[in-house]
Amino acid sequence: MFRVFIAAVFAVLPFLTTSVTLSQRPQDMFQDCTLSACDPCEPAFCDPCESVCKSANRKSALWDKVSLYGWMQAGISFNDHGSTNRYNDADPNGPCWRQLDAFSGNSFLFMSKLPSDFTVYQTWFGAKKDLDTRYGLDWGFQVDTLFGTDANATQSFGDQRFDFDWGTGDYHFSFVQMFAEVGYRNWKLRAGKFGPAMVHEALPAPMTFFHSFSYSCYNTVLTASGVTAEYTVSDRLTFSGGWTTGMHNSFSNRFSDNGFVGKVTFSPAKNVNVTYNLYLGQSNGYNKVSNADRFGRDYDTAVHAVQTLICTVNLGTHWMYMIEGGWGSNEYELRNAETETRSYGINQHLIRTINERWAVGLRAEWSHAEGTIFDLPHLTGGEGGDIYSLTLGTNWTPNAWLIMRPEIRYDWTKYANGFKPFGYATHANQLTAGGSMVVKF
Numbered sequence: 001m002f003r004v005f006i007a008a009v010f011a012v013l014p015f016l017t018t019s020v021t022l023s024q025r026p027q028d029m030f031q032d033c034t035l036s037a038c039d040p041c042e043p044a045f046c047d048p049c050e051s052v053c054k055s056a057n058r059k060s061a062l063w064d065k066v067s068l069y070g071w072m073q074a075g076i077s078f079n080d081h082g083s084t085n086r087y088n089d090a091d092p093n094g095p096c097w098r099q100l101d102a103f104s105g106n107s108f109l110f111m112s113k114l115p116s117d118f119t120v121y122q123t124w125f126g127a128k129k130d131l132d133t134r135y136g137l138d139w140g141f142q143v144d145t146l147f148g149t150d151a152n153a154t155q156s157f158g159d160q161r162f163d164f165d166w167g168t169g170d171y172h173f174s175f176v177q178m179f180a181e182v183g184y185r186n187w188k189l190r191a192g193k194f195g196p197a198m199v200h201e202a203l204p205a206p207m208t209f210f211h212s213f214s215y216s217c218y219n220t221v222l223t224a225s226g227v228t229a230e231y232t233v234s235d236r237l238t239f240s241g242g243w244t245t246g247m248h249n250s251f252s253n254r255f256s257d258n259g260f261v262g263k264v265t266f267s268p269a270k271n272v273n274v275t276y277n278l279y280l281g282q283s284n285g286y287n288k289v290s291n292a293d294r295f296g297r298d299y300d301t302a303v304h305a306v307q308t309l310i311c312t313v314n315l316g317t318h319w320m321y322m323i324e325g326g327w328g329s330n331e332y333e334l335r336n337a338e339t340e341t342r343s344y345g346i347n348q349h350l351i352r353t354i355n356e357r358w359a360v361g362l363r364a365e366w367s368h369a370e371g372t373i374f375d376l377p378h379l380t381g382g383e384g385g386d387i388y389s390l391t392l393g394t395n396w397t398p399n400a401w402l403i404m405r406p407e408i409r410y411d412w413t414k415y416a417n418g419f420k421p422f423g424y425a426t427h428a429n430q431l432t433a434g435g436s437m438v439v440k441f
Contacts, residue, residue, distance in 0.1 A: 079430050121436065125145050158257070199324065209361045219328040228241060329343075368384060
């Protein structure tokens with residue numbers, strides 16, 4: 001408790017002095033930044049900001065059109081239960097053999113499970129050539145590589161091919177994105193591995209406000225491989241959609257999975273942005289590969305559906321409000337039975353910009369899970385449960401290349417059968433404190 005108290009003081013202390021402005025905070029290549037008063041010439045920005053940076057005269061040299069960028073994120077998180085790391089002692093050919101026990105450490109905190117250890121979450125290097133279709137036909141590409149504890153979530157673990165298992169222990173390497181694209185006027189065609197950006201919180205560290213992630217990140221597709229097309233109707237309306245090799249799969253796609261990913265982005269007003277995301281797909285298990293190679297796909301087929309609706313509003317120059325609704329389900333056809341898991345919830349952010357260096361944010365989330373996340377059927381009977389979370393965080397950006405993000409977070413759960421998911425399955429709530437620094441280069 002003493003460490004948590006010290007961390008809480010550290011998180012609140014900045015308010016006594018002066019808190020990154022939204023205009024100084026970079027957005028990400030996975031997330032629409034139409035509303036952001038961003039610096040559009042940051043190289044890692046998403047497409048809606050590109051046009052501001054373009055010169056009236058096109059440069060002829062390819063190297064002049066390629067942007068290089070990167071950052072490192074490191075920090076620490078720990079909980080008041082003092083729970084330490086515990087690793088699964090499972091079959092090395094299984095899907096979880098190299099993962100933490102879900103009930104150890106900072107239980108179920110996505111990307112922040114390692115407690116009381118200084119952690120390098122991300123060492124990110126990227127290169128991209130942006131499309132410029134104002135003059136007609138153009139081409140581009142983007143490659144993003146990641147080394148750190150966050151890389152597990154961006155590897156091709158769906159079919160355990162390509163970059164899966166590149167690394168040892170807690171630290172791994174992945175190609176987060178690797179795609180080529182071609183465009184003409186209002187059309188854009190993309191092929192490769194990419195992030196569908198189905199939730200508001202972006203994976204790249206400089207592009208999200210809070211140190212920890214919400215539970216909505218569990219119920220989304222973080223990476224996919226496939227081909228998509230995008231059509232820009234106007235500066236307020238964009239449609240995109242395409243085929244993928246399933247969820248978190250490589251192009252190897254050894255199970256012959258299929259998926260559709262779609263997005264509609266609409267700005268009804270200058271300060272309002274609404275995005276609808278959809279993923280529909282089918283995964284195959286038995287009879288596609290040998291039993292020894294199926295690594296836990298103990299079903300004939302599984303049908304997945306994920307939807308999110310995100311609304312972001314800039315309230316003047318100092319306030320930003322975001323509300324996100326998400327829903328997901330998985331229907332499994334077993335050899336002798338059928339089963340289904342589902343989850344849904346609401347995530348909200350309220351961020352106040354104090355000045356050019358400081359901002360403060362509050363996140364509130366409710367999530368309901370049935371047979372997924374921490375609602376494990378063999379422990380809870382699949383009855384379902386609710387989890388609530390409150391996070392108070394700050395951003396301090398003393399200069400253009402450094403972001404400091406302390407926070408304190410409280411999670412609590414409610415189960416009809418009294419199930420407790422935190423602290424080695426002994427507590428119904430958890431207080432977590434921590435923070436990270438992001439160094440851009």
